[in-house]
Amino acid sequence: MSDFLLLTGAGLLAGAMNAMAGGGSFVTLPALIAAGVPSVAANASSTVALYPGGAASAYVYRSGFDPICGAPAGWMLAVTLAGGLAGALLLLWTPTTMFDRLLPWLLLVATLMLAGGPRLGAALRARLAAGPAVVLAIQALLGLYGGYFGGAVGLMMIAAWSLLDGADFKALNPSRTLMVTAANSAAVLCFALAGAVEWHETLLVGGGALLGGYLGAQAGRRLPSAAVRFATLAIATGMTAAFFIRAYA
Numbered sequence: 551m552s553d554f555l556l557l558t559g560a561g562l563l564a565g566a567m568n569a570m571a572g573g574g575s576f577v578t579l580p581a582l583i584a585a586g587v588p589s590v591a592a593n594a595s596s597t598v599a600l601y602p603g604g605a606a607s608a609y610v611y612r613s614g615f616d617p618i619c620g621a622p623a624g625w626m627l628a629v630t631l632a633g634g635l636a637g638a639l640l641l642l643w644t645p646t647t648m649f650d651r652l653l654p655w656l657l658l659v660a661t662l663m664l665a666g667g668p669r670l671g672a673a674l675r676a677r678l679a680a681g682p683a684v685v686l687a688i689q690a691l692l693g694l695y696g697g698y699f700g701g702a703v704g705l706m707m708i709a710a711w712s713l714l715d716g717a718d719f720k721a722l723n724p725s726r727t728l729m730v731t732a733a734n735s736a737a738v739l740c741f742a743l744a745g746a747v748e749w750h751e752t753l754l755v756g757g758g759a760l761l762g763g764y765l766g767a768q769a770g771r772r773l774p775s776a777a778v779r780f781a782t783l784a785i786a787t788g789m790t791a792a793f794f795i796r797a798y799a
Contacts, residue, residue, distance in 0.1 A: 553585045554754060561755035565603030565762025568704065569610075569727065570770040570778060573785040574600055575701045576792065578755050587748050593641075594746040597700055599755035601738050603763025604731040610767035611724035618725060619714050621682040621689070626725070627732050629686050633693020634733030638740035641698045649699065651797050656695075657702055657790040663709035665783060685714060689729065696733030697740075701793070704730045705786050723770055723778070 560581035564574030575596050582592035582599075615623050688710055696703035704726050711722050741747050770778060 553751075556581055557585055557751055557754035558758040561599060561603070561758025561760075562762040563758075564600060564755075565606075565759035565764075566766030566769070567762075567785065568600060568604055568730070568759075569607040569763045569766030570723075570773070570781060573702050573705060573789050574603070574759070576785075576789050578759070579701070582748070582751055582755065585751055587751055591746055591748050593699065594741040594744075595748045595752040596755070597734055598738050598741055598747050599752045600759050600763075601731070601734050602756050603759030603761075604727060604734060606760055606763040607767040608724075608727045608731045610764060610771070611727050613724075615724050615728055616721065618689075618711050618722075619682065619685045621685040623725070623728075625682070625686055626689055626729060629690040630693035630696070630729045630732040631736050633690045633695075634697035634736035635740065637694040637697025637699075637733070638737035639697075640694075641737075642740060642744050642746065653699065653701065654790060654794040654797050656706070657786070657793055660702060660706045660709045661783070661786040661790050663713055685711075688714075693729070693733045696730060697737040700734065700737070702786065702789055703733065705782060705789075708782065727767070 560577045564577040566574075567577065568574035578596040578599060579592055582595055583589055587595060617623060618626065689707075692703060692707055692710065695706065707726050707729055708722050711725070
């Protein structure tokens with residue numbers, strides 16, 4: 551019963567977080583490890599468990615998908631799927647020790663980009679014309695990261711897009727949910743075929759995440775942009791600090 555409450559509750563919270571800002575794996579991965587799942591299997595199981603919630607969020611946001619810096623949504627989706635597949639295969643074939651130590655620095659960059667996005671983005675756009683080719687290249691790398699580990703990939707997408715595009719911060723959420731779900735689609739298939747998923751624990755987390763993703767997306771559509779941005783920055787800061795402690799403590 552304690553594992554049931556832990557994993558279902560973690561899924562509910564993570565699903566809502568992913569719908570509004572991202573970072574849900576920061577809740578589900580420790581919960582799965584606390585329930586006795588080995589870390590590599592916990593990483594794969596977390597991705598699979600959060601997939602239905604992300605898909606539910608994408609459905610809620612389905613009318614709000616917009617091109618990013620002129621890059622068509624179809625091309626963005628294709629490079630994200632390809633990157634997610636490559637990242638998932640890389641995770642299955644290589645050890646994660648080096649990447650675990652690099653991850654906090656990636657999160658720190660993403661957090662700084664989020665914090666300085668509006669001012670830095672305006673200055674960058676005045677000196678650099680970020681056309682569709684640049685956006686697609688960056689998106690392919692983000693898809694690769696999403697398939698390999700996925701922690702805060704939604705935050706990183708928002709951070710990168712906010713620098714390259716002058717769109718409202720909240721307006722980027724629909725595209726974020728679609729692209730994260732695309733990267734995870736490839737990863738979920740790979741992990742399931744490789745037998746890397748602990749299905750009992752995954753189903754408990756996934757059930758909570760499905761409901762949390764739908765409710766979180768509904769709330770995210772109604773919250774002011776400033777509130778969504780503040781919550782995203784708070785999550786990003788906390789996640790960055792926690793991963794530094796995890797990697798270097």
